[in-house]
Amino acid sequence: MTKSRTPVLIVLAVVLAALIIIFILGLSPERIAKPADAMETPVAGGPAPNETKTVTLFFLREDDGLFLPEERKIPVAGSIAREAESVLLELIKGSTNGLPSALPPETKILQVFLTKDGTAYADFSKDLAAAHPSGADAETSTVYVIVDSLAYNFKTIKKVVILIDGEERETLNGHITLDRALVPNYTLIAKTP
Amino acid sequence: MLNMKRIGKAARAALGVLLVVGFFTVAMVAADQRTIVIDPGHGGLDVGAKGKFGSVEKDVDLAISLKLKALLEQNLSYRVVLTRDKDVDASLENRAAVANNNDAALFISVHANGSFRKKARGSETFFLSLNATDEESRRLAYLENASPDLEKRIVEDDKDLIKMILWDMAQAAYIKQSGRLAELIQQELNALLGTENRGIKQADFKVLRGVACPAVLVEAAFISNPEEEQSLIDEAFQAKVAEAIYRGVAAFLKLYRQD
Numbered sequence: 354m355t356k357s358r359t360p361v362l363i364v365l366a367v368v369l370a371a372l373i374i375i376f377i378l379g380l381s382p383e384r385i386a387k388p389a390d391a392m393e394t395p396v397a398g399g400p401a402p403n404e405t406k407t408v409t410l411f412f413l414r415e416d417d418g419l420f421l422p423e424e425r426k427i428p429v430a431g432s433i434a435r436e437a438e439s440v441l442l443e444l445i446k447g448s449t450n451g452l453p454s455a456l457p458p459e460t461k462i463l464q465v466f467l468t469k470d471g472t473a474y475a476d477f478s479k480d481l482a483a484a485h486p487s488g489a490d491a492e493t494s495t496v497y498v499i500v501d502s503l504a505y506n507f508k509t510i511k512k513v514v515i516l517i518d519g520e521e522r523e524t525l526n527g528h529i530t531l532d533r534a535l536v537p538n539y540t541l542i543a544k545t546p
Numbered sequence: 547m548l549n550m551k552r553i554g555k556a557a558r559a560a561l562g563v564l565l566v567v568g569f570f571t572v573a574m575v576a577a578d579q580r581t582i583v584i585d586p587g588h589g590g591l592d593v594g595a596k597g598k599f600g601s602v603e604k605d606v607d608l609a610i611s612l613k614l615k616a617l618l619e620q621n622l623s624y625r626v627v628l629t630r631d632k633d634v635d636a637s638l639e640n641r642a643a644v645a646n647n648n649d650a651a652l653f654i655s656v657h658a659n660g661s662f663r664k665k666a667r668g669s670e671t672f673f674l675s676l677n678a679t680d681e682e683s684r685r686l687a688y689l690e691n692a693s694p695d696l697e698k699r700i701v702e703d704d705k706d707l708i709k710m711i712l713w714d715m716a717q718a719a720y721i722k723q724s725g726r727l728a729e730l731i732q733q734e735l736n737a738l739l740g741t742e743n744r745g746i747k748q749a750d751f752k753v754l755r756g757v758a759c760p761a762v763l764v765e766a767a768f769i770s771n772p773e774e775e776q777s778l779i780d781e782a783f784q785a786k787v788a789e790a791i792y793r794g795v796a797a798f799l800k801l802y803r804q805d
């Protein structure tokens with residue numbers, strides 16, 4: 354009896370192991386995030402190394418504070434969330450034309466993730482608020498440079514939630530409401546260079 | 547004797563009439579003793595924007611607000627309440643609550659601006675813009691559908707939710723008047739201050755959202771601009787800002803209230 358059971362047990366063990374592996378892979382955040390992105394970048398086997406794409410960043414015009422575009426090349430990541438993170442990193446690095454950036458250089462990006470309804474969650478270290486100069490003008494610049502830069506470069510991003518240290522915040526420093534998703538405000542982009 | 551009695555009667559009647567008239571006058575004045583709430587920006591740990599010479603926005607906001615309070619009390623029959631009258635923290639929701647709990651006629655938030663740009667300068671007046679996200683539209687649609695005989699048709703369980711929605715949307719009903727108030731204040735700022743006119747603007751400012759009366763936020767000048775920082779800490783300039791806001795308020799009350 355014990356001899357005839359062994360093959361059955363082995364088959365069961367293999368099936369069980371396979372199920373566990375599928376279960377673990379299925380639950381990993383990578384897998385959850387990917388399907389939405391995969392639709393946009395149907396590159397078989399992922400992007401080629403060193404492949405770049407051009408994105409538009411917004412910095413502030415000294416005279417009136419309207420947003421002036423600057424182009425940058427970022428690595429193609431095969432995931433909108435990763436590329437959105439690159440855009441935000443470039444904003445923190447600052448302008449190559451000496452224009453003021455609306456993101457303090459101390460700011461770190463903790464993570465960026467997307468949901469299916471086109472909401473991007475951009476999670477920053479508390480420096481975004483702590484190293485911020487405060488004031489309604491500065492706050493408006495920061496909030497809408499983030500929202501506009503993300504929505505302008507990625508069609509799938511319709512609105513943006515700004516998080517600080519993983520949490521929703523009432524405002525950055527007392528002005529613009531942050532406890533909801535923000536839609537882009539393209540009227541802040543300069544119409545002439 | 548008869549004559550004296552008649553005079554006495556007439557005097558008593560006159561006194562009675564005077565008392566009645568007096569009583570109604572007092573009652574009317576009391577009823578008109580409505581409240582204006584002034585909200586000095588920031589405070590406590592939240593210093594607001596900072597100037598190159600070390601001045602901080604919270605102090606400027608309070609100084610202008612105190613001058614404005616005095617002007618309003620001297621010249622209008624309104625009670626004035628400040629959301630903070632010293633250097634303390636105050637949450638944005640509590641500031642709106644001060645207005646609503648006092649059944650305020652007007653809410654005026656007083657600020658100084660700050661920018662990433664060294665050149666930024668000038669004065670502007672804000673009123674609320676409603677950020678038209680899906681969530682917002684959904685809430686508005688819900689309110690519109692629910693508004694006729696609201697109380698009757700809504701089950702007990704939904705009442706807290708509706709209160710929350712109403713709180714968040716309180717300012718929506720006053721946007722038009724808030725815009726007019728902003729316009730009138732901005733005109734006076736332009737006339738009195740000699741600063742650059744940045745006009746009236748709409749923004750989704752948290753502090754204005756829950757206020758259930760006409761509400762504006764005044765940005766007197768840029769503390770981040772060294773020249774304007776010097777103006778903002780100058781008592782004479784602060785008095786001019788207060789005078790401009792007072793004139794705008796007086797013009798608004800003349801338009802919208804008959805007292």
